[in-house]
Amino acid sequence: MKKMKNTNTKLPQTTAFGLINDDLLLNIVSRLPAVSFASAACVNKSWNRICNWVLSRPKLATALSLNPSPQVAMEEVLGKVLAEPIRPHFVIANVSCGFRLADVLKLMSEKFGSNTPIIVSYASGIIGKEACTNDFKEVKLMLSHCYDMNCDSDEDGPLEDANNGIVLTVGFIPGIKIDAIPLLRTTKELQDAEKFVMDIRDFTSSVSDSTTPVGLILFGEGRFNMKPILNLLDYAMPVETFIVGDERARFLYRGANDYGNICGNKTYFTCAVALVFATDKDKPCGIGNVQFHVSLSNGLSKIGPKYKAASVRVSRPDNTTWLTARADGHQEILDGRRILDDINQKLANRVDAPDLYIGVTTRRSYSIGSEKSGPLASLAFHGVVDGDEEYLYADSVGIKTGDYFQFYHSDPAAALSTCSDVSMELKSLKLDANPKKFHHRSDFAVNGVRKEVFGGFIFGCYGRGESFFKRAGVDGSPFLENFPEVPLAGIFCGGEIGRSRSSMTRECRKESESDAGSCCLHVYSTIYLVMSYTLSSLESRDTVSLKES
Known part of the structure; x- marks a missing residue:
């Protein structure tokens, strides 16, 4: 007797089975590289919902490469930061003189899209974890060519004998709007710091319910005096606004809102560029709060x-x-x-x-x-x-x-002491957050955790490092001791910028108490910017419900 073919092969889908399917899909898409993840989010509404759930919390992806070939080095760091799901809200690439800034900016624009604010700069040194080995490195770079004020590094091309290196940072921060805003001047006019402040305020008010941003990551052009600019920013911004960065950089940038990139233009000079972080007035319901914590090790x-x-x-x-x-x-x-x-x-x-x-x-x-x-x-x-x-x-x-x-x-002894102070400050922050690296939001509900540190930046003085301390890895130690698995990137600067009301070390507080005034531009110091995320009450309820189901 001929066996009848069963045409009803689709099993009835119960609610529980649907949840299992969602959980399996979540497991799969959370393991996809960034490009494939972006494609998965476009499959249908269900897949898009799962992808949005995977990337509902902030994320920082960083990678460092010391490969002598600039092309291979860029491939290594891009491969590392794009190995996991991420949606780029900003990109910072700090490089040695073996790279051409224009080439780096072009490649980053191609990889991360036309609406992503990007800053690429020459750095005096780079700090981070290697893309291939995950080993932590603090590396000084040769920059005499990059900081020759009579040459244009991009026109002259890279130095063949330069020690090469790149550290790449890609950030995804829901609930925060970000753009790169320049301080411009014409060849016939003085730099207009007031307009710079107004441009920052205009951007902030356009995306936020406030006229003042959460903070700035600032890169100054090495040929211009940044002290009066920083003083004006210090005066104009409330004490809650953090300002960190590098005083003496050579950089190119591209903003998300048609500010354009006119570095090297014969009509304009770019004195500085700020990556501006502003609270999103249209932040979706259920998104938690991002906090920025600044500490300083004084040397x-x-x-x-x-x-x-x-x-x-x-x-x-x-x-x-x-x-x-x-x-x-x-x-x-x-x-x-x-x-x-x-x-x-x-x-x-x-x-x-x-x-x-x-x-x-x-x-x-x-x-x-x-x-x-x-x-x-x-x-x-x-x-x-x-x-x-x-x-x-x-x-x-x-x-x-x-x-x-x-x-x-x-004073190396003072610097070591204040590094210990910073480590203690970060330890207190750690007590509010579970240091475990989470793969699913349900882990928050199981452990009763509502906050996590998701990334950090270091801006250190070029005079510090191994030659100053007589041992390696000191500047990165406060962060690594407390958050060894958290993404970290940093640079050695020609002048480290650091300003915040919170979490400054004892010496900085003593200066304020003695009425010496606020200080934004430091010497022989290292600035730490640590970013944390606190879940909203709605997120906590959702994760508990999902785990129970």
């Missing part, structure tokens, strides 16, 4: 009395300041030689020859547009160039007669 120690500038001259050709001063509480005017002799006597027991700086407290008035002007006290560091029988010579400008200053010297 300077005070030495000698306070001084008051008695006379000040500015030398424009070499951009230095010549000054005489009175020691605090004395009327005698001292020349540079007498001041330095006193400081050197106090440093007589030092085996090494530390770098000397003067920390100058300034009190200036600032205003934005038609707003009423207001005062700001700030602390700015100037390197000590020399001193003779007439003047003390300090680099940069901005010092006025009557300003108070004090000497500081580079």
Whole structure:
């Protein structure tokens, strides 16, 4: 007898079986590389819902490569950051002089889309985990060519003998709107810092219910003085707004909102570019809150009395300041030689020859547009160039007669101590978050966890590192000790930018308590930007329901 063919092969789908299918689909798509994941999200509404669920929380993907071939290095870091699901909200690529910035920007634009804000910059060094081995590295880079102010690195091409390296960061932060906004000036006009502030406010107000952003990652062009720009930002932004970055960079950028990239344009110069983070006023219901935590490891120690500038001259050709001063509480005017002799006597027991700086407290008035002007006290560091029988010579400008200053010297012991302070601060943050690396949101419900740290940045002084501490890996240790599995990227800077109300180290708090003013631009310091995410109550209920089902 011929066996009858069963045409009813589709099994009845119960609710429980549907949940199992969703769970299996979730398991599959969460393992897809980023490009395949993006395709899966377009299959149908059900797949899109699952993909949105997989990427409902913030994510940072980072990778470092030291491959001597720039092309292979870029392939390695791109392969690593795109190995898992991610939707790019911003991209930062920091490279050595073996790369051409224009080539890097073009490739990143092709890989991450035309609406993704991207910043690529030359860095004095790179920090992160290698793409192939996952080993943590802190690497100094040769940058004399990149910072030659009379050359255009992209036109001259990369150096064949340069030590090559790249660290790539791709961020996905739902609930936050991000764009790259430049500070521009024409060849015939001075830099317009006020317009820069207004552009940041305009972008923020267009996407947020506030006119002030959550924070900025800022890259300054090495040929321009960033101190007055940072002072204006410090004045214009509330204390809750973080500002971190690199004062002396060479960069290219592309914004998401048609700001365009005019670096190298013959009509305009780009003095700086800020990656602006603003709260999304249209944040979907159920999305939790992202927080940014800033800490600072200070590598300077005070030495000698306070001084008051008695006379000040500015030398424009070499951009230095010549000054005489009175020691605090004395009327005698001292020349540079007498001041330095006193400081050197106090440093007589030092085996090494530390770098000397003067920390100058300034009190200036600032205003934005038609707003009423207001005062700001700030602390700015100037390197000590020399001193003779007439003047003390300090680099940069901005010092006025009557300003108070004090000497500081580079100090590895102070830097180690404040690294320990940062580690303790991050440990306290760790107590609020489970350090376990989660693969599913249900893990939050099982462990009763509502917060996790999902990424971090480091901006360290080029003068630090292994040569400064006499051992490797010190600057990255506070983060790695507390969050060893969390993505991390960083750079060594020509001038590290760091500003925030929260989580500053003891020395920085002491400066504020002594009325020295706020400080945004540091020396021999390392800035840590740590990002955490707290689940919304709706997310917590959803994950509990899913786990119980």
